[in-house]
Each structure stands twice: as C-alpha cells, then as structure tokens.
Amino acid sequence: MTYSKKTVLAFCAGLGLALSVRAQEDNLHRRSAIYEAPKDAKVIEKLDRWQDQKFGMIIHWGIYAVPGIIESWSICSEDWIERDSTITYNDYKKWYWGQSKKFNPVNFNPEQWADAADAAGMRYLVFTTKHHDGFNMFDTRQSDFKISNGPFADDPRADVARYVFDAFRKKGFMIGAYFSKPDWHSEYYWWRKYATPTRNNNYDIRKNPWRWNKFKDFTYNQISELMHNYGSIDILWLDGGWVRPRETVNDEVLSWGAPIPEWSQDIDMPRIAAMAREAQPGILMVDRTVHGPYENYQTPEQRIPDEKIDNPWESCMTLGNAWSHVPGDKFKSTAKVIHSLVEIVAKGGSLLLGVGPKPDGTLSQEVIDRLKDIGKWMSENGEAIYNTRTVDHYSDENTYFTQNPKKKKTYAIVCLPENKTIPEVVTWTGNLPKKGSSMKLLQTGKNVKWEKEGNQVKIFLPASLQQNKDVPAIAFSYTREK
Structure with a gap:
C-alpha cells in the first residue's frame, strides 16, 4: 500500500520522521484505465462469486507493527521521503529491518480477527504475506527474513499465514494472499553493491541479467509456495505495480509521478499465472494497475470512483488513516464506512477495508467495536448489499x-x-x-x-x-x- 501526504506525516512523526509528497495526489495506486476480461471459464465463475461478496478485510501485519509506523515506505529513499537528519540512511534501514528481532506476537489470535471480520459482515480476506520491506509472514524456504525465524520461531503457529487463512476459511471467507512483487530486502532486487535511491530495483537489469533472473526465480518460487502449501486460495493480490514490463508503461503510468527506470522489471507473469492456476484452478489474479490478462479486477486505492464502473473492481480503503497498526490512529465512523460501502456497491464495486493487528497479534478493542457496529447494520440490511449488481440510474x-x-x-x-x-x-x-x-x-x-x-x-x-x-x-x- 502507499500513502498520501497527510497519512505519511501523521504516522512518522513519532520517530522523528517527516515524509512529504509532491503536490500531485501521489503514491496511491490508481485504477487502470483499461480492463481486459478473463476468458478462462473457471476464472469467470470465481469472479462472479467474488462480486457477490462485496465486503472484505485486508490485513497488514509485519515488523512495522513493532514501532507502530507505516509499513515499508520509510526505508525507501525517494525525494518525497525525509528522515531524521541525525541518522544515516543505512543505519535507519538496519534499525528498521532489525525490528524482526523484536517481533514476538505471543498473543497471536487469528480467530479473533476472523470473528471480528465475520461480525462486521465481511466475506473475503486479503492477508499480507509479504510487503515491500521483504519480511515474510509465511514460512518461505527462499529467505530467512521471516516471522518463523525470529523470537516467534518456536511457537507452534509460527507459520502465521497458514493459521490466518485457516481461521477465515472456517468462517466461510474467500481467501486472498497479498504479495509484494518488489522485495527491498532481497539482494536480487536491492543489490547492496549500490545505493537504493528509489522503489525500483537499483541496478541495470540489462547489464546484470543473471541477477534479475535470480529475482524472477525467487519471486516465482515464493508464490509457488503460497499456491501449493497453504490450502485453497481464491485471490492472488499482487502489489507494487511499478514492477512490470517496460512496454506496459504508458502515459497513464507516467502521470502517476513515480520514478520509471529505463529497463524492464518484467517478472514473467505468464509463467507465474500458469503455475498459480494449475495449483489453484480459477484463482483470481490481481496484478494491480498492470492492465491485461492478469488484472482480473481493478483496485482503486483510498478513493471511490466518480461514476459507476462496469468492470469488476474493489476500492481498498483503511478503517483508520493507516494500513498497519499505528498507536493513536483515528478510525472512520461507522456511518462513514457504511456510506462508503453503499456508494461503492451501487457503483459496481466491493469494499476491501484495511485493519492492522497490534504487535502482540491481536486487534485493538476499538477496531473490534467499530467492526461490530458496522456488522449490526449489515445484519439488518445486507440483503441490499450482497449478491447485488448495479442499475443504470445508480x-x-x-x-x-x-x-x-x-x-x-x-x-x-x-x-x-x-x-x-x-x-x-x-x-x-x-x-x-x-x-x-x-x-x-x-x-x-x-x-x-x-x-x-x-x-x-x-x-x-x-x-x-x-x-x-x-x-x-x-x-x-x-x-x-x-
């Protein structure tokens, strides 16, 4: 996920970080202007089922929860990000990545999360298995930088993604795995030989094809683990839309203001999709903002489109201001969430509402109470939301x-x-x-x-x-x- 100026400033102040953004709306994933409908009958069937659900939960949880800051972005060195001038950039990255040694969620309670989502009337889940910082919330064999290789390693539920998925499956939820295509901890993406000036990989792929091929294999293998080792998965939700074939960078992408390298950051989505759909027939691929056959539905972020959209889409929005747990965050009112949900559904979309568990592995009581209040309305009025479609005069x-x-x-x-x-x-x-x-x-x-x-x-x-x-x-x- 990415951030507006207001969000970034608010959540980094506690660490002496002050992040600012260019004047454009910036750093938020926008909806692709082009949509290509799937042709696979099983994908079409699952997409129709997904469109019936209307209301989901996205969970961001990782080492960023320990200090209570926004996920990943403070280690990216772009000109809209500022850090405490008394701390060197490399020292800051070491401090950030070092939070993995403190991340010990001894009260890890995915059943509580699933109960809260169910009480809210939600019907599908997207869980962050890995964000841009490269910290893995599943027991990958491709990296030691993971929840199951730290203070929580000896816990019987150290492979947390497995238990999150299981808890929500028991409630009848459709299951989505969020996965960041960029990995800022990987030597194959951010090579330590060079500085890390932007969100992009920091070496010329054309001159170092071996290294990029290693990253492609690394990405493929990690997604393969998720597709083969974690039960039934309905959605593969891929974030980091700047990791894309160079030929897909058009005027729309350039208008976002994000830095674009001269080379192609192509990770071979056809190969990944073929593997994923062999393991999980009909799985929805959501390669965010990379319009084409692997973006089965579109994902405008922190906004509701101005008009009705006939393509399948979902608006991913936060319950508070942050995607992850930040102490003192201000949460949207019950009415605000319901009004957003109603407008989104009337315009043909679904609402994916973001919450962040605390570092101990539980949701705050304030989040639970807010979700319960939303669910009270949904229990009485959900007939007007679930299994519905748009009308012309919406x-x-x-x-x-x-x-x-x-x-x-x-x-x-x-x-x-x-x-x-x-x-x-x-x-x-x-x-x-x-x-x-x-x-x-x-x-x-x-x-x-x-x-x-x-x-x-x-x-x-x-x-x-x-x-x-x-x-x-x-x-x-x-x-x-x-």
Missing part, C-alpha cells in the same frame, strides 16, 4: 440503488447524516416501484406506505424509527417499475 443525491436480478428485487439505500434523527418521509427520483407493489423496510422487515408523484416516490416511515440517531442508512426492497 444514485439520486444521498440515495443509492442496487438490484438482485435472481430475486427480481431492487434496493434503495438512503444514507442519513450522522447524529441526526430519521425523518418522517424520504423521497427519491427514478427507479420507481411497480404500481400496487409492496415496499419493505429491511431494518424492520415490515412494509411501509409509499406513494408516487410523477417521477418521484415518497416513503412514509414509522414513528418508532424517528427518534433514532445511530442509524447510518435505511434500506428498502421493492419490485421496480419496468
């Missing part, structure tokens, strides 16, 4: 519409201002109910009175609801007029 001011074609139902979800009582009447224009049909309020399961005036529908709400101030949205199901 919104009218603060009202959003979805449909379930199999049930022949349309849903209207009215997002309400925070800490305001529910009004007596709500209205919307378009997507009118069929004459003589009933309108059900999902929160109560009871029918409500409605009437039509021209192209507008007016809904009369029961008095028992109107003193309630903690309802972020109200949802209705009905049969739409053709």
Whole structure:
C-alpha cells in the first residue's frame, strides 16, 4: 500500500520522521484505465462469486507493527521521503529491518480477527504475506527474513499465514494472499553493491541479467509456495505495480509521478499465472494497475470512483488513516464506512477495508467495536448489499440503488447524516416501484406506505424509527417499475 501526504506525516512523526509528497495526489495506486476480461471459464465463475461478496478485510501485519509506523515506505529513499537528519540512511534501514528481532506476537489470535471480520459482515480476506520491506509472514524456504525465524520461531503457529487463512476459511471467507512483487530486502532486487535511491530495483537489469533472473526465480518460487502449501486460495493480490514490463508503461503510468527506470522489471507473469492456476484452478489474479490478462479486477486505492464502473473492481480503503497498526490512529465512523460501502456497491464495486493487528497479534478493542457496529447494520440490511449488481440510474443525491436480478428485487439505500434523527418521509427520483407493489423496510422487515408523484416516490416511515440517531442508512426492497 502507499500513502498520501497527510497519512505519511501523521504516522512518522513519532520517530522523528517527516515524509512529504509532491503536490500531485501521489503514491496511491490508481485504477487502470483499461480492463481486459478473463476468458478462462473457471476464472469467470470465481469472479462472479467474488462480486457477490462485496465486503472484505485486508490485513497488514509485519515488523512495522513493532514501532507502530507505516509499513515499508520509510526505508525507501525517494525525494518525497525525509528522515531524521541525525541518522544515516543505512543505519535507519538496519534499525528498521532489525525490528524482526523484536517481533514476538505471543498473543497471536487469528480467530479473533476472523470473528471480528465475520461480525462486521465481511466475506473475503486479503492477508499480507509479504510487503515491500521483504519480511515474510509465511514460512518461505527462499529467505530467512521471516516471522518463523525470529523470537516467534518456536511457537507452534509460527507459520502465521497458514493459521490466518485457516481461521477465515472456517468462517466461510474467500481467501486472498497479498504479495509484494518488489522485495527491498532481497539482494536480487536491492543489490547492496549500490545505493537504493528509489522503489525500483537499483541496478541495470540489462547489464546484470543473471541477477534479475535470480529475482524472477525467487519471486516465482515464493508464490509457488503460497499456491501449493497453504490450502485453497481464491485471490492472488499482487502489489507494487511499478514492477512490470517496460512496454506496459504508458502515459497513464507516467502521470502517476513515480520514478520509471529505463529497463524492464518484467517478472514473467505468464509463467507465474500458469503455475498459480494449475495449483489453484480459477484463482483470481490481481496484478494491480498492470492492465491485461492478469488484472482480473481493478483496485482503486483510498478513493471511490466518480461514476459507476462496469468492470469488476474493489476500492481498498483503511478503517483508520493507516494500513498497519499505528498507536493513536483515528478510525472512520461507522456511518462513514457504511456510506462508503453503499456508494461503492451501487457503483459496481466491493469494499476491501484495511485493519492492522497490534504487535502482540491481536486487534485493538476499538477496531473490534467499530467492526461490530458496522456488522449490526449489515445484519439488518445486507440483503441490499450482497449478491447485488448495479442499475443504470445508480444514485439520486444521498440515495443509492442496487438490484438482485435472481430475486427480481431492487434496493434503495438512503444514507442519513450522522447524529441526526430519521425523518418522517424520504423521497427519491427514478427507479420507481411497480404500481400496487409492496415496499419493505429491511431494518424492520415490515412494509411501509409509499406513494408516487410523477417521477418521484415518497416513503412514509414509522414513528418508532424517528427518534433514532445511530442509524447510518435505511434500506428498502421493492419490485421496480419496468
């Protein structure tokens, strides 16, 4: 994951780090402008199933949790990143990587995470098996820089990814493995012969093909371990979109402002995908921002697209400001998360909400409580979210519409201002109910009175609801007029 200026400044202040960013929105993965639909029938089937889930959890957890800072980026030496001037860059990297010797999550509790996600109404998981810093949260044989080779090594659950996946599988979740294509700890990516000026590999691949081929094999072998040793995997979620064939760098990519080397950082995705799909038939490949056959759905980051998108997509957003655990982080309100989820689903996407466990291996109580509050709304109104698809007229001011074609139902979800009582009447224009049909309020399961005036529908709400101030949205199901 990457960061906006506000996020970076807030989370590095405690270590004397002050990171700043160029004026552009920067350093956030954007949605590819091009989408290529998959042709494999098993992939198409799994993609359709994934589009039914709508709400997932992404977990960032690694050595960055120990000091409570943002993951990986503080060891990258680009001109938007600043560090304490009294600490040399190399000393800082040693300090950062040295957190592996302190990472001992003695209270590791993936069942707690899965319970919290389930309570929130989430239905799929993406777990960070390795971020850009190269620290592995699974028992890879390709590197000693891993959770199972430190203070936690003797714990029976030291291969933490295995137990995270198992805990969420038991809840019926679809399982995704996040994997960073760049690896800043690997000598085959950041060669210690040279300085490490940017996020890119720091040597000319054209002059050192042997070294890059070693990195390609290293990457292939690690992904192969995940595909073969960790049970059923539904999604391979590949981050670090700058690691890509040079020929895919177009004007869209250049507009992001990230440094682009003269050589191709091609890791042979066709070979990786063939192996992954042999081991995991139908697996969704999500090679973020690298449009083509290995980006089965698109992933705008920390933003909701302005308009409805017909391609499969997901907006990955944080519950707080950070992807990982940062003490004192400020979390979004329940209403804010639900309003975002509603808008995203109405526009054809899914919400992947980011949380970060503490260094001891547990989620904070504040995160658990917030997820529980979100789940309360989902338990009553999830019918308007799960298994739905878009309608042409997807919104009218603060009202959003979805449909379930199999049930022949349309849903209207009215997002309400925070800490305001529910009004007596709500209205919307378009997507009118069929004459003589009933309108059900999902929160109560009871029918409500409605009437039509021209192209507008007016809904009369029961008095028992109107003193309630903690309802972020109200949802209705009905049969739409053709």
